[in-house]
Amino acid sequence: MITATIIMALREIRRNLMRSSLTMLGVVIGVGAVVALVSIGRGATESVTASIASMGHNMLTISPGAARRGGARTPSTPFKMEDVTAIQNDIRGLAAIAPTGSRSLMLVYGNKNWRASVTGTNEDYVRVRNYAVAYGREMSAADVRSGRAVCMLGATTKKELFGSQDAIGESIRVDKISCEVIAVLKPKGEGGMGQDQDDLVIMPLLTFQRRIAGNRDVSTIYVSVDEGRPSSLVKDQITSLMREKRRTARGAEDDFNVRDMAELMATMESTTTALTALLGAIAAVSLIVGGIGIMNIMLVSVTERTREIGTRLAIGATGKEVLMQFLVEAVMLSTLGGCIGVVLGVGGAGIASKYLNIPFVVVPEIIMVAFLFSATIGVVFGFLPARKAANLNPIEALRHE
Amino acid sequence: MTDQAKRALIHMLGVTKVYGKGEAEVRALAGIDLRVDEGEMIAIMGQSGSGKSTCMNIVGCLDAPTSGTYLFRNVNVGELDNNQRALLRRHYIGFVFQGFNLLARTSAQENVELPLVYRRVPAAQRREKAKAALQLVGLAGRESHKPNELSGGQQQRVAIARALASDPSLLLADEPTGNLDSARSAEVMELLVQLNRERGITVMVITHEPEMAEFCQRTVEFRDGRILSDTRKPS
Numbered sequence: 001m002i003t004a005t006i007i008m009a010l011r012e013i014r015r016n017l018m019r020s021s022l023t024m025l026g027v028v029i030g031v032g033a034v035v036a037l038v039s040i041g042r043g044a045t046e047s048v049t050a051s052i053a054s055m056g057h058n059m060l061t062i063s064p065g066a067a068r069r070g071g072a073r074t075p076s077t078p079f080k081m082e083d084v085t086a087i088q089n090d091i092r093g094l095a096a097i098a099p100t101g102s103r104s105l106m107l108v109y110g111n112k113n114w115r116a117s118v119t120g121t122n123e124d125y126v127r128v129r130n131y132a133v134a135y136g137r138e139m140s141a142a143d144v145r146s147g148r149a150v151c152m153l154g155a156t157t158k159k160e161l162f163g164s165q166d167a168i169g170e171s172i173r174v175d176k177i178s179c180e181v182i183a184v185l186k187p188k189g190e191g192g193m194g195q196d197q198d199d200l201v202i203m204p205l206l207t208f209q210r211r212i213a214g215n216r217d218v219s220t221i222y223v224s225v226d227e228g229r230p231s232s233l234v235k236d237q238i239t240s241l242m243r244e245k246r247r248t249a250r251g252a253e254d255d256f257n258v259r260d261m262a263e264l265m266a267t268m269e270s271t272t273t274a275l276t277a278l279l280g281a282i283a284a285v286s287l288i289v290g291g292i293g294i295m296n297i298m299l300v301s302v303t304e305r306t307r308e309i310g311t312r313l314a315i316g317a318t319g320k321e322v323l324m325q326f327l328v329e330a331v332m333l334s335t336l337g338g339c340i341g342v343v344l345g346v347g348g349a350g351i352a353s354k355y356l357n358i359p360f361v362v363v364p365e366i367i368m369v370a371f372l373f374s375a376t377i378g379v380v381f382g383f384l385p386a387r388k389a390a391n392l393n394p395i396e397a398l399r400h401e
Numbered sequence: 402m403t404d405q406a407k408r409a410l411i412h413m414l415g416v417t418k419v420y421g422k423g424e425a426e427v428r429a430l431a432g433i434d435l436r437v438d439e440g441e442m443i444a445i446m447g448q449s450g451s452g453k454s455t456c457m458n459i460v461g462c463l464d465a466p467t468s469g470t471y472l473f474r475n476v477n478v479g480e481l482d483n484n485q486r487a488l489l490r491r492h493y494i495g496f497v498f499q500g501f502n503l504l505a506r507t508s509a510q511e512n513v514e515l516p517l518v519y520r521r522v523p524a525a526q527r528r529e530k531a532k533a534a535l536q537l538v539g540l541a542g543r544e545s546h547k548p549n550e551l552s553g554g555q556q557q558r559v560a561i562a563r564a565l566a567s568d569p570s571l572l573l574a575d576e577p578t579g580n581l582d583s584a585r586s587a588e589v590m591e592l593l594v595q596l597n598r599e600r601g602i603t604v605m606v607i608t609h610e611p612e613m614a615e616f617c618q619r620t621v622e623f624r625d626g627r628i629l630s631d632t633r634k635p636s
Binding site for chain 1: 458463483484491492504505506507515520524
């Protein structure tokens with residue numbers, strides 16, 4: 001019986017193809033919008049987390065200056081090498097620590113000029129910041145200790161100065177000094193804030209301090225926390241250690257700031273998740289509107305088919321069977337619409353993610369939910385018309401013109 | 402119970418039907434006593450408003466009497482609810498309507514299968530029975546025709562096949578020739594007579610045309626909700 005009912009419903013849908021497809025359109029758009037928006041949202045979240053992760057694994061950044069946003073930044077004392085040593089010695093659970101000094105400087109190679117961020121640091125920097133050497137040799141501890149005039153180029157910087165030419169072993173001018181290129185880094189792409197992470201020059205900190213900055217200051221310190229050790233705990237320990245070292249008065253604000261990448265990632269993630277939920281909710285409203293569309297058409301259909309319903313009742317259909325027939329028809333309409341919506345939604349998300357340059361994520365849960373929701377809508381909004389049909393008086397229905 | 406009582410298919414005792422209430426009250430049936438035995442072919446005549454349609458609705462278990470007793474196959478229909486009456490129709494009554502009432506854009510075959518679907522007959526058997534019924538009404542080879550591809554007479558034959566497909570005890574025809582010309586009307590009536598004779602199906606025809614009543618052995622005439630006359634042709 002149920003197969004017969006389903007076949008009957010499908011035939012009815014096909015019999016009025018134009019109307020059926022227009023009826024389905026509401027659900028198609030609703031389901032499509034939910035699936036597409038949630039998929040795109042999920043893709044965006046993933047791209048944000050990926051780019052934050054690319055900035056450094058389990059990383060804390062310690063930089064001078066208060067974390068206050070807006071307003072005038074009070075100039076604050078940079079860190080010293082002693083601070084770095086103190087962190088290294090006093091804080092447990094650090095995988096690596098990379099003190100840096102950094103400036104934006106003019107680079108010259110042959111007749112090419114390029115401005116890039118030049119960072120003096122140690123051999124751990126590459127690891128802490130999640131860089132990798134594409135070719136050449138990595139800056140060694142010996143290079144760092146003796147302050148050799150060597151440097152590693154980011155992918156963008158290399159391209160701007162050398163084009164497709166081999167850079168290893170060449171000398172470039174960095175500000176006033178000449179520096180040998182020993183490595184080119186693999187490209188990392190945009191960081192969490194959209195900056196190019198591949199436009200940089202890395203050299204030994206000592207070289208940077210002596211020959212470029214002319215002091216022994218350290219600006220930002222990058223710390224990589226051991227896997228499994230809560231970064232928030234390390235962050236607190238570093239904060240109190242630095243307050244002590246810098247003799248910050250009790251109750252005074254920190255004149256430096258420790259940023260936790262994990263924290264930043266969590267914030268970003270919760271923001272995008274909230275946005276995704278919001279978009280999904282708006283799309284869900286359109287799904288309900290689509291359901292109302294189905295109800296409308298089914299009500300019209302019941303009125304139109306009153307004589308048919310009368311005939312069926314006279315022939316021996318029970319009210320329940322007529323109810324089922326119309327209910328199944330509504331559910332068929334909505335689930336068919338749901339299927340088409342899922343296909344369009346996934347396809348749309350695929351195209352959109354290509355243009356938005358985010359990973360294409362198929363979210364099976366949301367496809368299931370949207371699909372089930374559309375079926376539910378068929379039941380809910382199909383019920384009223386179906387009950388109307390089932391409650392018709394056969395005598396009056398037969399006489400209906 | 403006597404043998405005679407067993408053979409009674411329709412048995413009405415003081416059946417009344419009242420529509421509306423108070424001043425708008427209409428007494429469509431004012432006490433009907435009618436007995437129809439199995440295998441009879443009976444015509445119900447009367448002008449519009451005479452109560453013949455109301456009588457047909459009650460006989461066809463589409464409606465319950467206001468008072469009095471209606472026994473169909475010795476079942477007291479007045480005590481049944483909508484659902485039980487639907488089941489009674491499904492298994493024992495075949496309907497033929499003036500307006501044919503075929504499903505539009507649906508083949509003759511599928512139209513005939515419809516009551517069998519409700520009787521939960523398996524698809525293969527359904528197809529066979531419908532085919533046989535269509536053959537019986539002389540429409541073999543037209544199984545795939547849709548109603549709009551058939552003439553009025555042919556459509557009414559499909560409707561008769563539909564009524565026959567479920568092997569009913571009673572074939573109830575409400576003005577079956579109302580929409581047909583006289584030649585087609587005669588054909589349809591002859592078909593009903595043939596079914597009554599050859600298959601022993603009890604046939605009740607509601608009509609206002611005396612020529613159609615001529616085809617039946619027994620004619621009951623209604624006027625003002627009462628039976629005016631009940632005549633049998635000498636056989």
